[in-house]
Amino acid sequence: QTTEVLVFGSAIIDFICYTPRLPKPGETLHGHRFQTGYGGKGANQCVAAARQGSRTALVAKLGADTFGGDYLRQLRDEGVNVEHVQQLEGQTTGVAQIAVSDGGENNIIIVVGANSQLSPCDVAQAEELFLEAKVLVCQLETPIEATLTALKHFKGVSIVNAAPAMENTPRELLELASIFCVNESEAALMTQMAQIETVEEAKNAAGKLIKMGANTVIITLGKLGAVFGSADSAGVYQHVAAPHVPAEKVVDTTGAGDAFIGALAHNMARHPQNKLEEHIAAACAVASQSVQLPGTQASFPRT
Ligand code: RIB
Ligand code: NA
Structure with missing residues (x-):
């Protein structure tokens, strides 16, 4: 398979x-509840696609600690091909400290640990996966040199989720991605816009990201859905609404x-004949289900 x-x-x-x-800053608060979860943007996106029914593989680095062992088992249980997920001696598994408010907002600090060891060599080692996969997905929690190498070696559809946003994103990253996807705050940081709160502002930012080298841009806007457009859509950007969640x-x-x-990647791999607008609508539906349950991967729907 x-x-x-x-x-x-x-x-x-x-x-x-x-x-x-x-x-x-400087404040101590009483929280209601604590929970550990399996996260990290790469693994999250992979599990989201797997739960939609895609055959998935992950190339990633874990520490040779109990977290790493637990995570490997979890990925196998999700049906992810983990042949190229390695536990590294002398490294700690990446951790994220996350606060989630009653309003559903969050902030996150990540310490990437073993994730910092993902390197261009890992692309060569996973060559057979790069040759056979339909869609490649990358983010920015692992070293950018490795990501650029992965993108250069891949001939199919690539989705770059430039998260968390970096200042001075290399133009190459935008140019190499078939689809460049960021959320509103990442888009604001990259385009030096003060804020992106409306669909109009997002369309404006999408235009700037195209000028910065992107081929096709998607900017996600939480409950407002997403806007998208391409270098060849002559400055016209479209909006896709998300299902309403009270x-x-x-x-x-x-x-x-x-x-x-993850849902976008699944839809693009499984239904390549569909329009991008349809893929985005399907992905918005999956995301809006996930916000109605606690946790990251734990909240992703299965089909
Ligand atoms: O996008 C959410 C994820 O960001 C969390 O799972 C956390 O691990 C951080 O990587
Ligand atoms: Na959730």
């Missing part, structure tokens, strides 16, 4: 504190962007 979706990226253990609101049903938006990317 050949791989449909190949993810080259991060795997991180999440430490999630649910709290009435997000803390201010505010009281939004419990945790952590990983919603990853649910979106």
